[in-house]
Amino acid sequence: MAGKVVLITGGTGGIGKATAIGLATCGARVAITGRDLGRAELAAADIRTASGNSAIDAFAADLSSQSEVRRLASQVLDEYPRLDVLVNNVGGFWAHRHATADGLERTFALNHLAAFLLTNLLLDRLKSSAPSRVVTVSSGAHARGRIDFDDLQGARNYSGQRAYSQSKLANIMFTNELARRVAGSGVTANAVHPGVVRTSFGAEDQAWFFTLMSGVIRPFLKTPAQGAETPIYLASSPAVSGANGQFFINRKPKTANKTAYDTDVSARLWKISADLVGISPGFGAIPVAKIK
Secondary structure: OOOOEEEEOOOOOHHHHHHHHHHHHOOOEEEEEEOOHHHHHHHHHHHHHHHOOOOEEEEEOOOOOHHHHHHHHHHHHHHOOOOOEEEEOOOOOOOOOOEOOOOOEHHHHHHHHHHHHHHHHHHHHHHHOOOEEEEEEOOHHHHHOOOOOOOOOOOOOOOHHHHHHHHHHHHHHHHHHHHHHHOOOOEEEEEEEOOOEOOOOOHHHOOHHHHHHHHHHHHHOEOHHHHOHHHHHHHHOHHHOOOOOOEEEOOEEEOOOHHHHOHHHHHHHHHHHHHHHOOOOOOOOOOHHHHO
16 A cells, blocks of 8 residues: 555544554555544544554544535645545444534435545546545445435434434445446445444444443444454455445455345435535536535
8 A cells, every 4th residue: 555545534533543554554645534633633643653654644524514525625635646545434323313514414414425425526536546446334234224215314203223224325325326437437436344343433322222232242342453354455455456336244245235236226316415415416527616
């Protein structure tokens, strides 16, 4: 990874931070994002120490906000002439419905729309840096997911688990549709289930089963470093340089929820997502002036 530039969203802790350490240890220049710049800078310092690599950068952005996603994209484009890997790692779980600054349901906005918008805004840079990779962190929870086009925002009937499963299915559908659209460009897109990992995930608005996990199951869960193994593999290994539109668990391609392979449903989700973030559903250069 020497000479490569990697951007990891949600890199201040858990799987994201462990992924950053792994890729920095491989020699990449790694940029991480966090909502708070101070915390992001502290995490960057930890990553430098753990990896022995001084080329670690920190950006502050609340990626549940579309204006923050656009500002981050603008900063990344200004800062890096090339971008070799984008790891869409940031995500969250909320037991109760919360609205974002854009008036959207937070789970859908952060877990799906943030990755959708950021990837689109950075896609030309990824193409010009090809061969390059987009790795999106999903979850095994996607298997129980269903895209409810009549209530994507959970406005009528919200369930934290249902919203989370829907967003993680959306991650894989986005990945598969992106893979179809970038085929032949030198950019690849793959999704990953990192396993059930011992992190502070869901702590902001805890559900009863997370409380149970922390007390009983937590000691048996994967460590963040173990959870990061497959994201690191997809971001760096020559063995998967040609993999595109696949879903990986434990560094092996697996079959996802059958809905993820429905091209009509995926195209519909793409169109709705583009409308929600205010971009064209097609590809093409997005002027920097429009993303600030």
